[in-house]
Structure formats: structure tokens, C-alpha cells
Amino acid sequence: MKEWQKGGKLLIVDDEMHVRESLSSWFIEDGYEVETAKDANEALNLLSKKPFDIVITDIKMPGMDGVELQRRIKEVSPSVAVVLITAYASVQTAVQALKEGAYDYITKPFDPEQLSRVVEKALSQKKLKDENIVLKERISQALPQLVVGKSPQMQKVFELVEAVAPTDTTVLINGESGTGKELIARLIHAKSERCFGPLIAVNCGALPEGVLESELFGHEKGSFTGAIGRRKGKLELADSGTLFLDEIGEIPLKVQVELLRAIEDKKIVRVGGSEEIKVDFRVVCATNKDLLQLVKQGVFREDLYYRINVFVINLPPLRERKEDILILAESFLEKLRENMGRKVSGFSDEAKAILLNYDWPGNVRELYNAVERALVLCKEGKIKPEYLPIRIGKENQGLSPLEIFSLDEIEKKHIENVLKICNHNITKASKLLNIDRVTLYNKIKKYNLSKGNDED
Ligand SMILES: Nc1ncnc2c1ncn2[C@@H]1O[C@H](COP(=O)(O)OP(=O)(O)OP(=O)(O)O)[C@@H](O)[C@H]1O
């Protein structure tokens, strides 16, 4: 018997006891794990309690017949292969069952060798299918969501990610809240050789000292009040994968010492334990704080700072990469509208102008939330300004009375925005501005704006 056949789980369903017994001993001899049921109900009951690879069932049985049983099995456990046994007279029925998804059928009186071959083939196919499902799941976990960005700053970020991901170098991601630090950490993991290992994220800012310690290093039973069982910590769970330490600047000093030791020695000791456990993980950290400043204030250890400050990726705030605003908004729209069942086709030009003018203190996360909110309100057509959150719109309501601009400055700013909305298409921009193309050209020259492409 082949290695993969060992322990294949079989369920034999037949109303005749001697058939059940002879088939059962035949397949047990073959190395399968076998259970039997005398009718369809008993079979379904067993199937609901434990997993089987293959069901061999007679078609003609009192009560529910084999064909109906196979239908029910497909409903509850579609990956189970069903082999039907039929008298010659009901081959028609068997053929119908094949169409509905049965794996195969054999006719009575059957040759046990033939039945063995059919079952062997069914099992090998089932195992392949199961493996496929597992692989697909792993791949979809490993593949991060799309990371959007065409601004030069984001292009630079992507270059750094490509360079550092395949190595085991520690990465520190810096950026304001909502700029995509976690997303980039996941991208680094996905593009590394550790992608099939786990990515374990710890939010170091969310937990008090004692809890964080046991969260990171795990604990042994009874090591503190409430430690009921032994528990693995995140560092141990990250073995063979990536450890993402979010908000690293928030780690209490005491835990910083232990963390540094664990990172350097690649060994941990659970809280309340004494055994040293080897761990193998890659560290990616993120912070929205200036760590050097924290070092100067004495709240972040200098040695840990140098240990993690090896390869730094700075994520620029969204207001400093306005080129990304609209493509991010469009990509969120596309992603969300399907889930939300909306027929929304895009943003109106006015809404685009508002999105571009706003300064996005909450960065990409705020933009995502704004698009989601707009889709709640807008069911079809284009997203108009009234669907955007009020505070985003407000920033655009004229200039504050304290800021006095010359008319030229305002004209320049306005043309710049319109050009952005139109993707620097002069024809479109001149239409929106209600001036002819030559006038627009002259203004572009006058204000020294980038010209972009000329035609559609
Ligand atoms: N470049 C991008 N492309 C697509 N989606 C993005 C991008 N950047 C951020 N996002 C999305 O914006 C949201 C916020 O990103 P993320 O959680 O990674 O930010 P963060 O920097 O970790 O924020 P915080 O500091 O608040 O934890 C997420 O939904 C993320 O998927």
C-alpha cells in the first residue's frame, strides 16, 4: 500500500450485513480505517461527527436510497468522494448520480480488486483536492491586499520593500497614523521566504506591562494569578515567520530589555518558566513616534533603538503625495462597491477636487473611511460632495479670513487642482475651466505649472 493511502477513512453503507462485513474486512486489510452504517440516516449521522474521505454506498436500500444519500453528502461535505454500488438494472440511476457529483459506480456482482482500484483512485484525487484547498488558503493569506501608490515617494517605498523583503534584516517602518505601516509590514512578509510561515502582529501600545510580557513571551501554568494553563507567546508563535511589533515606541522599559535579549539570542524563556526555547523570526517594527527623541527622553533604550534601526522605511503622509489620493480613492471604491452592492461609477469632478484639497490628518485610513461612508449614502451614479464627510468638505469652503492670497495665487492653485483632476489632459481641463486651450497653455507657462500630456 502506498504511503498516502494509509489511514484513508472509509464509510461503507449497505443494508445487508454480510456485504458490510466482507467489504469492511477487505478494506481494513488494505490499510484503511473503516466504519459501517446500515442505512443512509446512520451514515449521515456518522458523517456529521467525524471526517471521512470516501463513502461506498449501495444504491438500493430501504428508506433513503444511495443516490439521495450522495446528494445529501455533497451538500454537507462536498469534498467527500462517493462510490456507488448498483445492480445492473439501475445503471441509469448510477449515471445520473455521476452527473450530480458521485465519484464512480461499480455494478454487482463486483470484483473486490476492481473496487479497491476505484477507491484508491478516489482517495488520491481527494487528497490532491484537499491539498489544493490548503495551498490556496495559504497563498491567499500570504498574498497581501493590493498596495496602491504611484507617487515618487511610494515608488521609493516599493523599491525599498523589494530590496529588503528577501533578506532577514530587521525593518523599522516610520509614519503617521493611517499611512499604511501595517500594510507594508505584511507586504514585506509576503515577499519574503518566510511567506509560508506566520505573520504575528503585536500591538505593543495596547497592553499594560505585565500582560504585554506574557503576550510576548508566553507563560507557564500558575506563573501569576490568572495564568490557568501554559500559553505560548507571540515570539514563539512567530517561529519560522515574521514578528510585527506595532507601536514599538510604546513598549515599557522593562519589557524592552527582555525583548532586546530575545531578538539578539533568538531564544525566549516563558514567564514563570526556566527552559530556554529557540525561536526563529524576522522582526519588522512600526512606529509613529520619533524614536531618537524617545531615546533622548530616556523612555526608549538606546541599545534596542540601534538594534531595530537597521533598515528604515518612511511612509510619507498622504497630504505630501497628492498624486495617490485619487487612485487610492478609486481603488477603495472598486473594492467596496462590490461588497456593498453599489452601482457607483466614480467621483464627480467636484468631489475629486475636495478630496485633493483636504489635508488628510488621518491619512489613508481616513480616506478609506470617507469612501466607505460615501458608498453607504450613494447607491448609484457618481459620488458627489454631499456624500463626503462634512469635515472634509468644510476645509474646502473658501479660504480662511486670515489667509490673504493674491488673485494670481488663487488662479494658479485652482488650475493646478483642475489639471490634477483631469490627469493633465489639457483639452479636458480647458473645458472644465471654460477657457480655450491656448489661454490655458499661456497660464500654465505663466505659473510655471507642469504641462502634462496634450491630447486625450
Ligand atoms: N498604499 C495603500 N494602498 C491601499 N491601501 C492602503 C494603503 N495604505 C494604507 N492602506 C489602507 O489604509 C488603512 C490603514 O493602513 P494601516 O493599518 O496599514 O496603517 P498604519 O500606518 O498601520 O496605521 P496606525 O498607525 O493607525 O496603526 C488600511 O485599511 C490599509 O489597508
Ligand SMILES: [Mg+2]
Ligand atoms: Mg497600524
